Amino acid sequence: MPIHERRERERADRHRLIIDSARDLAEAEGWEAVTTRRLAERVEYSQPVLYSHFKGKDAIVRAVAVDGFGVLAGLLRGARSGVEGAAALRAVAEAYLDFAAERPALYDAMFVQRVEVPFGTSETPDELRAAFGEFMAAVTPVAGQRDPETLVEVFWSALHGLATLTAGHRLRPDHHRARLELVLTGLLN
Amino acid sequence: MPIHERRERERADRHRLIIDSARDLAEAEGWEAVTTRRLAERVEYSQPVLYSHFKGKDAIVRAVAVDGFGVLAGLLRGARSGVEGAAALRAVAEAYLDFAAERPALYDAMFVQRVEVPFGTSETPDELRAAFGEFMAAVTPVAGQRDPETLVEVFWSALHGLATLTAGHRLRPDHHRARLELVLTGLLN
DNA sequence: CTCCAGATTCTAGCGTTGCTAGGTTATGGA
DNA sequence: TCCATAACCTAGCAACGCTAGAATCTGGAG
Secondary structure, three states: OOHHHHHHHHHHHHHHHHHHHHHHHHHHHOHHHOOHHHHHHHHOOOHHHHHHHOOOHHHHHHHHHHHHHHHHHHHHHHHHOOOOHHHHHHHHHHHHHHHHHHOHHHHHHHHHOOOOOOOOOOOOOHHHHHHHHHHHHHHHHHOOOOOHHHHHHHHHHHHHHHHHHHHOOOOOOOOHHHHHHHHHHHHHO | OOHHHHHHHHHHHHHHHHHHHHHHHHHHHOHHHOOHHHHHHHHOOOHHHHHHHOOOHHHHHHHHHHHHHHHHHHHHHHHHOOOOHHHHHHHHHHHHHHHHHHOHHHHHHHHOOOOOOOOOOOOOOHHHHHHHHHHHHHHHHHOOOOOHHHHHHHHHHHHHHHHHHHHOOOOOOOOHHHHHHHHHHHHHO
């Protein structure tokens, strides 16, 4: 086993460590607490090491976001497995909103921060494709004669709107379920 | 006319000038370009003057946001005047999405930045109440036996989701109208 | 007109941020 | 044993939000 392989492995481990530490720190204290100094301290290296792995802080946030899409895809897949039709749609919606509520910092990286993850291009990361695919799988069976992809976009928009406005305390905390019902009946029409 | 009245007037003028300059600068170059130094330079005063009007940069962004809700309320009112029912709903939706698309920086201050404008409390500014009132006026006539306020929250969430995901280039640029139609038919059911 | 108290405004600087140039240390092959 | 290379850190830059304290301006009293 050549040494450069071990080096590469160690480097990959440290890459992961940086991403995980950034996510942990953000989830513990919010993204404003994620400075390159504090992050470097957490991974027990100096600041420049971060820049040998990522082009800048934005790239680190972007990596956390892409990772988050992988997590989300897994949750959506788990939610819709074993159920079909309207029940699957409801399960996916609930899983999505739970994810946004329980991991607000991660959701922030994915959707709110200015990180500009490439969407709908050839460079779109697999994690994003997977998450979108879960949406498609849940929505297509109930689409009827409507375009599934457009319906996914609307479904996703409604959920995203609910998630962000809820996080910003701009919707009545109770009535959460009532809003979800309205979204689902609107979609199922 | 006592001099202290003139002083107060000048002070109010400068208050407005700061808010307007911050908005203009953000709309021209994005919020990341709005630094206290550049803003001070724009209003032709030194930095500390900003802090004699606002508690900090956040307060300035918040003032821009509240102002934005006033603008939005006016646009929504104009859109739904003269039409009724489903047509009014469509007009309001289009006006909202146009506003978000045409003034992304202002929309950002209102909804995306971390500014925490008080919602649904006794301290909620009139501009916010007005904007929400426009939504209520457009939605209530088509609510049927559904709770109008809940329906407004869902309608607003869907529009907000469409607006932010569109701004982040996460929806197909064409199909804009198709998505709007799906939202409206879902709501009108 | 002169002078002063108070309001107004600015200069200068603090601590922190993202990022990087250049020097130091560790490593593995010759 | 030595050295080229890779790995890593120290130190510092420019810009950020914010503020203490000095300087300047203003209007009314003597």
